[in-house]
Amino acid sequence: MSTSSPRAGESGLSQPALHVLLAAPRGFCAGVDRAIQIVELALAKFGAPVYVRHEIVHNRYVVESLKAKGAVFVEELNEIPETAQPVVFSAHGVPKSVPQAARFRNLFAIDATCPLVFKVHMEASRHYAEGRNIVLIGHAGHPEVEGTTGQLPPGAVTLIESQADAERFEPEDPARLAYVTQTTLSVDDTAGIVAILKRRFPSIIGPHKEDICYATTNRQAAVKAIAGKVGLVLVVGAPNSSNSLRLVEVAERAGCPRALLIQRAADIPWQAFEGITAVGVTAGASAPETLVEEVIEALRGRYRITVEQVTTANESIAFNVPRELREPAA
Incomplete structure (x- = not known):
C-alpha cells in the first residue's frame, strides 16, 4: 500500500x-486462551490430526498457526472421516444437534465453548423450562447466536438485533418473557435495547449478571x-x-x-x-x-x-x- x-x-x-x-x-480473553490451549493440548496428547469444527476463534493468524501444527478445520461434522482422533467444538458454542451428531458417530468430541457462552446456554434453557419465551439480543448469523438458538426447539427464541427490532417485537405472552444476550456485543447498544424491552415489558426477566462478558x-x-x-x-x-x-x-x-x-x-x-x-x-x-x-x-x-x-x-x-x-x- x-x-x-x-x-x-x-x-x-x-x-x-x-x-x-x-x-x-x-x-x-480467558475463553479464547482456553480454546487455543485445548487444541494445542489435544495435538500434544493425541497427535495430528485434531479436527476443529469452525474456526476455533475468529483470527486467521491463530487458525493458520494451529493448521501448521496439525489441526484440520471443518465447517460441519460430515466433513470429518471416520476417526478416533479428537474433534474440538469452537469457543463460540454449538447447537445441541452438533454434540448429538458427534455421539451418534462415536466421535471423540472435546467442547471448547467459552464458559461464559455456556452460561448463556444454561440461562436460556432454564427460562424455557420455566415456560418463558426467550429473547436473544445478538447478531444474526454469528456462530454464538446460532449456538444459543440451537439449545432450544425451533421458534423458541426470538432474535433482537436493534432498538427498532425491540420496538416492533410483539410476543405471544408479554408476561412470560426472558432475555439473554450474545457475549460480544456493544455494551452501550445492548443497554439501549434492554431499556426498550424493560419499558415495553416490565416483567421481562434478565440475567442475574450481564451476559456481555x-x-x-x-x-x-x-x-x-x-x-x-x-x-x-x-x-x-x-x-x-x-x-x-x-x-x-x-x-x-x-x-x-x-x-x-x-x-x-x-x-x-x-x-x-x-x-x-x-x-x-x-x-x-x-x-x-x-x-x-x-x-x-x-x-x-x-x-x-x-x-x-x-x-x-x-x-x-x-x-x-x-x-x-x-x-x-x-
Whole structure:
C-alpha cells in the first residue's frame, strides 16, 4: 500500500513523531486462551490430526498457526472421516444437534465453548423450562447466536438485533418473557435495547449478571479511555470477529475521528496517517499480542514513536481445560 509518510532517510528527512496510546486490556480473553490451549493440548496428547469444527476463534493468524501444527478445520461434522482422533467444538458454542451428531458417530468430541457462552446456554434453557419465551439480543448469523438458538426447539427464541427490532417485537405472552444476550456485543447498544424491552415489558426477566462478558466490557472501556485523545484508532482483529468490530464502533462513538480494523501490520493504510500525531492501538479478544507487537514495530519503522499504555482494568481470570486433557495419556 502506498504511503504519504516519509521513511527515515528518505530525501534527508528525519522520522516524524507519533504518540501511540496502547489500550489495556486488549487481545486474548480467558475463553479464547482456553480454546487455543485445548487444541494445542489435544495435538500434544493425541497427535495430528485434531479436527476443529469452525474456526476455533475468529483470527486467521491463530487458525493458520494451529493448521501448521496439525489441526484440520471443518465447517460441519460430515466433513470429518471416520476417526478416533479428537474433534474440538469452537469457543463460540454449538447447537445441541452438533454434540448429538458427534455421539451418534462415536466421535471423540472435546467442547471448547467459552464458559461464559455456556452460561448463556444454561440461562436460556432454564427460562424455557420455566415456560418463558426467550429473547436473544445478538447478531444474526454469528456462530454464538446460532449456538444459543440451537439449545432450544425451533421458534423458541426470538432474535433482537436493534432498538427498532425491540420496538416492533410483539410476543405471544408479554408476561412470560426472558432475555439473554450474545457475549460480544456493544455494551452501550445492548443497554439501549434492554431499556426498550424493560419499558415495553416490565416483567421481562434478565440475567442475574450481564451476559456481555468481562473481556468485551473491559476492552470497550479501554478504547473509550483513549478515543478522544487520538486522531486514529487501529483495532487489530478479524473482519468476522464481533468483539473486534464493536471496538471500531465504540472508538468512533467515543470521539475518535476514525477507527480502522486491521488483521495485521501489512494491512495498515498509511495514507490514513496524514496529519495524525497520536494514534490508538487495541486488539479484539481473539487477536494475539504478537500481532499488536507487529503493528508497533511497523509504526516504529516509519515514525519516531513514544508508546504510552493506558490501563483501565487488570484481568486475572483463567478457565480450566476439559478433564480429558488434564489427565495423562493412558
